[in-house]
Amino acid sequence: MEFDHKTITEFAEELKQVPFFEEYTPVNLLKKIPFFDGVEEKLLKETSEMATLLSFKPGEVVFKQGDYGDTFYIMLGGSVEVSVKTRQNPRLVLATLPAGAFFGELGPLTDDFRSATITTAENTTLLELPRNLFLTLFKKSPQIKERIDAVYRERTLSTHLRRVGIFSELPDDVIEVLMDKVKLVNFNKDDEIIKEGDDGSSLFIVRSGFVKISVMKDGEDTTLAYLKDGNYFGEMAVIKGEKRTATVTAMTRVSAVALMGEDFKELLEQFPGIREKIEATIKAREKEAKELADDQNKKKLLKITGEHGLVQSDNMLAMDMTLCIRCNLCIRACAYTHDRYPRLERWGIKFGRAVIPTSCTHCNTPDCLLCVHGGISRDPKGEVYFTDFCINCGACVKRCPYGNILYSAPYPEYTTTKIIEKVKKILLKDIKIKEDKKKRAKPPKKFHKREGDVRVVKCDMCLGRAFIACIYHCPTNAMKLVDPEDLLELAR
Amino acid sequence: MPLRDLRIYQGEPSRKEIIGWPATGIALALGIPVVYLILIPESLKGGDTWLGILLGSYALFFMVVAFLYSWRRARPRFKLDKLSNWLYAHIWLGISAIGIVLVHSDFQFEFGLATWAFITFVLSALSGAVGMFIFKYLPPSISGESETYLTPEEVMKEMDEVVKGIEKLLKTLKAPEDEDEAKKAAQEIAERERKLEALKVHLESEWRQQAPLEAWLYFHIPVSVLAFVLCVAHAASIFYYH
Numbered sequence: 022m023e024f025d026h027k028t029i030t031e032f033a034e035e036l037k038q039v040p041f042f043e044e045y046t047p048v049n050l051l052k053k054i055p056f057f058d059g060v061e062e063k064l065l066k067e068t069s070e071m072a073t074l075l076s077f078k079p080g081e082v083v084f085k086q087g088d089y090g091d092t093f094y095i096m097l098g099g100s101v102e103v104s105v106k107t108r109q110n111p112r113l114v115l116a117t118l119p120a121g122a123f124f125g126e127l128g129p130l131t132d133d134f135r136s137a138t139i140t141t142a143e144n145t146t147l148l149e150l151p152r153n154l155f156l157t158l159f160k161k162s163p164q165i166k167e168r169i170d171a172v173y174r175e176r177t178l179s180t181h182l183r184r185v186g187i188f189s190e191l192p193d194d195v196i197e198v199l200m201d202k203v204k205l206v207n208f209n210k211d212d213e214i215i216k217e218g219d220d221g222s223s224l225f226i227v228r229s230g231f232v233k234i235s236v237m238k239d240g241e242d243t244t245l246a247y248l249k250d251g252n253y254f255g256e257m258a259v260i261k262g263e264k265r266t267a268t269v270t271a272m273t274r275v276s277a278v279a280l281m282g283e284d285f286k287e288l289l290e291q292f293p294g295i296r297e298k299i300e301a302t303i304k305a306r307e308k309e310a311k312e313l314a315d316d317q318n319k320k321k322l323l324k325i326t327g328e329h330g331l332v333q334s335d336n337m338l339a340m341d342m343t344l345c346i347r348c349n350l351c352i353r354a355c356a357y358t359h360d361r362y363p364r365l366e367r368w369g370i371k372f373g374r375a376v377i378p379t380s381c382t383h384c385n386t387p388d389c390l391l392c393v394h395g396g397i398s399r400d401p402k403g404e405v406y407f408t409d410f411c412i413n414c415g416a417c418v419k420r421c422p423y424g425n426i427l428y429s430a431p432y433p434e435y436t437t438t439k440i441i442e443k444v445k446k447i448l449l450k451d452i453k454i455k456e457d458k459k460k461r462a463k464p465p466k467k468f469h470k471r472e473g474d475v476r477v478v479k480c481d482m483c484l485g486r487a488f489i490a491c492i493y494h495c496p497t498n499a500m501k502l503v504d505p506e507d508l509l510e511l512a513r
Numbered sequence: 514m515p516l517r518d519l520r521i522y523q524g525e526p527s528r529k530e531i532i533g534w535p536a537t538g539i540a541l542a543l544g545i546p547v548v549y550l551i552l553i554p555e556s557l558k559g560g561d562t563w564l565g566i567l568l569g570s571y572a573l574f575f576m577v578v579a580f581l582y583s584w585r586r587a588r589p590r591f592k593l594d595k596l597s598n599w600l601y602a603h604i605w606l607g608i609s610a611i612g613i614v615l616v617h618s619d620f621q622f623e624f625g626l627a628t629w630a631f632i633t634f635v636l637s638a639l640s641g642a643v644g645m646f647i648f649k650y651l652p653p654s655i656s657g658e659s660e661t662y663l664t665p666e667e668v669m670k671e672m673d674e675v676v677k678g679i680e681k682l683l684k685t686l687k688a689p690e691d692e693d694e695a696k697k698a699a700q701e702i703a704e705r706e707r708k709l710e711a712l713k714v715h716l717e718s719e720w721r722q723q724a725p726l727e728a729w730l731y732f733h734i735p736v737s738v739l740a741f742v743l744c745v746a747h748a749a750s751i752f753y754y755h
Contacts, residue, residue, distance in 0.1 A: 342662065343653040346726050350596070354589035368663045374653070376662045487592070492524045494589050496600045497648065501524030 024074035024146065032074060054148070055121050056095050059164040064157070071154045075147045083139040083147065088401035090128045090135050091152035091390075096120050099145025105137045117142060126169050127177065129155045131276055132386050133229040133250070134403070136177070153395035153410075174205060177228070178278065191292065202284045208271040217268045221258025222282045227251065230275035230386050233327055234267045236310075244323040245310050247272065256299050257306075259285055272327060273386040318373070325372055329423050331382055337503060338480075338491065340367070340376045344499035354494030355480075356432035363429055364480040365491055380480035381405060381425045389417040389426060389479075406481040415477050429478040530601045538605025542612035549616045558619045560627070566751070568617040573748055575610040576634070579603045580741055583734075604645070607638055626750060630743035637740045640733040647725050655722040665723075668716045675709045 024032070029047045036042040047069030051057050057065060077083065077099070084090050086106055096118060103116045103124065115137065118124060127136055129152040150158070158165045178200045182188045188196070206225075208214055214225065217236055227250050234245045234254065245267060248254060258265050259282045280288075289296040313319055331337055349367065356363035366379040383405050389397050396411030418426045483489045492500045545568075549558075557564045582603035585591060614631055622628045663671070682698045682705070689695035 345652055346648050347652075347664075347723050348726075350586065350589070357589040366664075366667075368667045371662045488595075490589060494596045495524070496586070496596045498524055498526050498530075498597050503524075 024076045026073045026075065028071065028073050029069035029148075033069070054095060054097065056123055056165070056168065060158070060162045064162055068150070068154060068158065072148050072150045075149055077141040077145045077147065079141055079143050079145075081141050083141065084125070084135050084401065086135055086138045088135045089399040089403045090125065090401055091132070091399060092125060093123065093129055093150040093152075093155040094125045094139075095123045095148040095150070097146040097148055100142045101145060102140050102142050103137050104140065112138075123168075126155075126173060128152075130159070130169075130173070131229050132274075132390050132399075133276070151395065152398070153393070175200070177205065178203060182226075182278070188295075191295075195288075195291075199280075199284075199288070202280065204279045206277050206279050208275040208277070210271055210273055212271045212275075214269040214271060214275070214277070215255055215265050215267075217265055219265045221255055221263075221265045224253055224255045224259055224280045224282070224285050225269075226253045226278040226280070228276040228278055231272040232275055233270045233272050235270065236267050238314075242268075243313075243320065244327055245313060246306070247323070247327060256285075257303055260289075260296075260299065260303070273384070322372060325370055325377075329370055329377065329382075331377065337382050338365075338378055338380050338489075339501050339503045340378055341374055341499045341501060342371075342376055343374045344497045345376075346497055346499070348496065350494050350496065351491035351500050353432065354490040358483060358486070358490040359478070361431040361434065362476050362478050363432065364427065364478045366427065379425055379427065381482075382423065383482065388420050388422060391420065392417055400484060404482050404484050405479070406484050407477075407479065411477070413477050417479075418477055421479075426477060426479040428475045430475050527595070527598065529598055534598075534601040534605040538609045541609030545609075546612050546616050560618050561751075565617050565619065568613050569748065572610045572613040572617055573744055575606040575613070576741060576744055579607040579610070580737070604641065607641065611635060611638055626743065627747045630740060630747045633736055633740035633743055637733060637737040640729060640736060644729045644733055647729055651722075651725055655719075663715075665716055665719050668712055668719065672709060672712045672716070675705050675712065679705050679709070 027035075029050055033045055033047040033050055036045045048062055048065045051060075051065045051069055057068070074097075083094065083101065086104075098120050100120070101118050101124070102114050103118060104112045104114045107113050124139060125135075127133055159169060160166075182191075182196055182199060182203075188199070191199070205228075208230075214232060215221065227248055229250050232248050232254065234248065235242050236245060237243075254269055255265070257263065289299070313323075325331065352363045352365050352367055355365045364380065367376075369377045369379050371377075383403055387397075387399070387405050389405065390399065392411075393416075394410050394412055394414075396408055397405060397417060398408045399405050415428070418428065420426075489502065492502060553564065556562075559565050560569065579602070582599050585599045586596065611634065614634070618627065618631070622631065679702055682702045685698045686695060686702070689698065
């Protein structure tokens with residue numbers, strides 16, 4: 022049966038048409054699902070209006086490992102396979118979930134990318150909960166929180182440890198033993214995780230977020246590197262038995278796995294292969310630190326990418342100022358591609374001949390996703406965009422630490438378009454055009470009217486379009502899409 | 514494959530731009546005259562033969578395509594090819610049209626509409642070459658060493674903010690609570706005035722440096738329009754003569 026994204030409310034309305042099924046109100050339908058046992062009716066009513074039913078055929082992928090997603094799923098029927106991609110195995114099946122189970126909780130809870138691939142094993146029906154609904158239920162329903170917490174740790178660790186390079190080759194039984202010994206730890210932005218000169222007793226593996234590795238040199242805090250998910254730090258002090266050689270600070274909200282020194286040493290004795298890999302990493306890091314001492318450009322690049330959040334982005338816009346002819350066609354193209362509201366401002370931080378214009382860097386852990394209205398969401402490929410739930414309140418403008426969400430005034434309409442619209446009004450004034458009825462009701466919207474028709478906007482890298490307008494419309498190829506690491510090359 | 518992965522346009526010049534259009538332009542501009550001089554018999558030479566008219570039509574067609582660049586530039590929603598490809602087509606088809614016109618006229622010029630059309634077209638091409646030179650060599654020299662880059666519009670916005678700050682402080686200065694407050698306000702006003710002066714100098718310097726990037730267009734565009742009008746008039750005049 023195809024459900025075509027119907028909400029429970031809509032489904033119940035259809036059922037009511039059959040006289041014998043009149044008693045099936047939306048709330049009663051949800052009460053039949055074990056996941057909602059004991060949940061209060063007010064929350065169930067909200068769920069019935071926002072959660073949607075989905076149907077999948079066998080072999081279909083619900084979501085892929087590595088995609089960004091913020092929806093939660095409850096299995097109403099059928100079964101799914103949970104698999105991960107490892108170095109040895111492109112599809113290692115970790116578990117099969119039956120009807121009544123749930124998955125996808127890590128996305129909305131951590132804003133992290135999906136840690137596994139979910140594929141249907143047979144005809145499957147799912148109930149999809151959007152992020153803001155799931156977080157409301159998680160916060161307000163103790164029963165749901167308990168159910169989620171019970172599986173969170175086990176699922177998080179088993180999939181995450183497999184993704185980390187040094188542990189990916191370990192046998193399953195060793196991973197299970199390791200899961201009992203590690204601790205899940207969370208840090209807020211700017212927290213000091215380890216401090217240079219302190220005693221070191223544990224190794225940390227970054228699960229999500231970014232950390233900055235820095236040392237004090239000649240009274241100056243010098244950044245050595247940034248590490249993101251899948252990387253580890255703290256190994257030098259544990260292996261060599263020395264004091265901490267660097268300070269590690271959380272650049273964003275960071276979730277990490279901590280492994281105590283004794284357990285880690287035991288693991289190294291059991292698996293000498295891991296010891297060799299770690300020693301190779303230590304040598305490489307020491308070499309990088311020495312090279313960095315002489316490379317002023319690289320030091321400056323690290324400072325800029327950290328301070329302005331560029332380290333979080335995989336791709337970002339950069340302008341080559343030796344090619345830019347200041348024609349502003351990039352901004353014009355952005356404006357006319359987005360209903361006359363440009364998202365790009367052609368000014369920003371400068372690095373050599375490159376300028377990073379004010380545009381969204383689609384952070385790995387975006388602060389703007391904390392929007393309480395669900396006005397900002399993330400595409401599976403990681404692009405952050407405004408949704409229909411945005412009410413133009415501007416809270417995200419203040420929340421973005423890099424000033425990349427803007428108030429934008431509209432560009433004037435094309436003169437020819439104005440003329441065409443006037444002619445249309447005169448010719449078609451007696452003809453009423455009927456609008457198609459939408460199948461699903463839109464969420465209620467209280468649009469905050471701003472002075473001068475200004476709107477809150479951000480760059481969405483032209484999501485859904487075949488090309489990025491500012492790059493496509495630059496006559497001298499000055500506007501480019503670069504990896505932060507390529508910025509050094511561009512700046513020379 | 515997701516739509517985004519098909520987007521190969523990441524800001525690097527394409528092969529069409531680096532090789533395709535230059536090769537096409539040079540081949541047409543030089544190749545056609547060489548072929549004309551070596552291979553074409555005398556009976557077919559001249560602007561009023563069928564070959565001459567055909568070549569004239571090609572030249573006019575290339576001019577129309579080159580002219581379309583300004584239309585494309587004003588249409589960001591138009592999807593057919595990157596703007597930089599259109600610019601290369603504009604440059605190289607325009608240059609090749611000169612070679613074709615020389616051949617169309619059999620390298621002979623008399624005082625009249627046709628010659629004026631050719632002269633204005635060559636002037637348009639030469640001013641375009643000046644523009645290319647300016648676009649190539651001016652931006653690197655005005656990039657500057659500052660930590661941030663501000664457009665003139667942003668500089669003006671900042672100046673507005675500074676002026677608003679000064680106005681607020683002047684109100685405080687008119688009715689200060691005590692002497693210290695007045696002194697502090699006066700010092701801040703002096704500082705902001707210095708900042709305003711620095712911004713003004715920066716703005717003037719930016720405008721002066723960036724002016725050539727637009728100035729050449731005040732010659733190139735009118736001359737190109739005139740050339741186009743004269744070429745169309747010349748093309749229409751053959752119906753009058755024939």
